[in-house]
Amino acid sequence: MTAPAELLDRLRAIVGPAHVIVDERLEDYEHDGTFLQHALTAAVLPNRTEEVAEVVRLCAATQTPITSRGAGSGLVGGPVPLSGGIVLSLERFTELEIDSANLMAVAGAGVINGDLDAAAAEHGLMYPPDPASKLISTIGGNVACNSGGPHCLKYGLTADYVVGMTVVLADGSVLELGGRLRKRSSGYRMMQLFVGSEGTLGIVTQVIVKLVPRPRHHATAMVGFATIEDAADAVRRVLQSGHFPAALEMLNRATLEIVGHLLPAGFRNDHEAVLVIEQDGNDPDQVLEQLAGMVEILDGIDNRVAQSEAEREGIWKARRHLGHAMVELRQNVFSEDIGVPISKVPEMVHRFQALAEKHNLRMPVVAHAGDGNLHPTLLFEEEQRHLVGPVAAQIFRDAVELGGTVSAEHGLGALKRDFAALEHSAEEIGWWRRLKDLYDPLGILNPHKIFPEQPADDHFLDNQPGWGRKLAGGRDRAEVAT
Ligand SMILES: Cc1cc2nc3c(=O)[nH]c(=O)nc-3n(C[C@H](O)[C@H](O)[C@H](O)COP(=O)(O)OP(=O)(O)OC[C@H]3O[C@@H](n4cnc5c(N)ncnc54)[C@H](O)[C@@H]3O)c2cc1C
Incomplete structure (x- = not known):
């Protein structure tokens, strides 16, 4: 490996001195959301694909390990630089275009998932994959991990939305894959290989993702069950009934012991299992009617259909509160x-x-x-x-x-x-x-x-x-x- 001082000089020449971090800020690049941690030579923050390619060519020539990084919210030590070398952070790739004519977004790898969805919302569109980390995690990290969340039941995972990407390979060559097309059946689906590859096959600098029309109304209910089997059987019945909920989440009794105080007033907190079920769509009456139909099929021993946006938020707060409660x-x-x-x-x-x-x-x-x-x-x-x-x-x-x-x-x-x-x-x-x-x-x-x-x-x-x-x-x- 080239001596660090020389390597650092050459990295600075590529991305500019301000974007090669070697000071106390380096600690932030040593870990992700887990306890794993490893020292590194430098964090490098390019903001153009060509800069990434040059950095990669330099690292290939000097056999320097490269760990790609989005927001570092990973939960399996993925962006931790276990062999040292450099962390290549995509955080400055924040360009975002909403192409409403084609129902697409073209996003730099460092765009935050929630920002992408919020920008899509301004056009009446939605980017559905919704990890609980959507307010911090990047689209590049989501692609690298094939991330998902509650609404992926109805809408699908990250992999289902990626239709194009720019990826820098380990020799510094740049591959443009796919484009603003919703359908394509010509040739191998090479870009899917990079989805879920956790930064081990290439560095994604830009992605093109499909958007869908944003549903204008949501209706949400909470349903309680005496046993886990009853709840699971209810899930099966709903999914086989021809209804397709936007989300279908389960909390067990041990969770209710922690978040029970947030359940809707009067809802029992001693159930063995609780399901949170949501439907979405554009006609409020129809959405509510569909939800009521599903609640009937679920046939729990206790149920509450949210009657207002505040009640709906309350139900989701109970579902999501576990992490906060543990803090x-x-x-x-x-x-x-x-x-x-x-x-x-x-x-x-x-x-x-x-x-x-x-x-x-x-x-x-x-x-x-x-x-x-x-x-x-x-x-x-x-x-x-x-x-x-x-x-x-x-x-x-x-x-x-x-x-x-x-x-x-x-x-x-x-x-x-x-x-x-x-x-x-x-x-x-x-x-x-x-x-x-x-x-x-x-x-x-x-x-x-x-x-x-x-x-x-x-x-x-x-x-x-x-x-x-x-x-x-x-x-x-x-x-x-x-
Ligand atoms: C509170 C909390 C809640 C979470 N909830 C969920 C959830 O509901 N669903 C879920 O799926 N995950 C969840 N996660 C995990 C995490 O947020 C996701 O894995 C997310 O996709 C990581 O994105 P990131 O930008 O933080 O990537 P990082 O953590 O920086 O990196 C993750 C992996 O992707 C690679 N990588 C990152 N960017 C690129 C790139 N541009 N090109 C190539 N490789 C790259 C890294 O090398 C690493 O292997 C949660 C995490 C936290 C902390």
């Missing part, structure tokens, strides 16, 4: 994002409960129930820290045993890379390696991510300094969740 409780937390076939949701929740009881841990669960995507959160005291690794590992094994995935939203990154082999065959991972070798023969793009390096075992979280760290700039993770 208030000053609890140690570790959250996961496994997914299972929707028919296996009750079995998975029972396995969570059995694990929690066995180890005397609190484990609230919120789920995108219509997608089978569950977020169990381990709350633990300092003396229980040693239990977190084994419990999390068991959760991953259980999810895979039930036909699921170790990650439905956050990716593998560094934290879960060793569990990839539980879910994906050796043959499949062999093909991943061939693709990686083809796109990045020197292995300089985001090393030590995605690919398993050790056997998956219970000790993968041992000897880590802390859990649930603050995000860059000192912001608390939970406080930024929408």
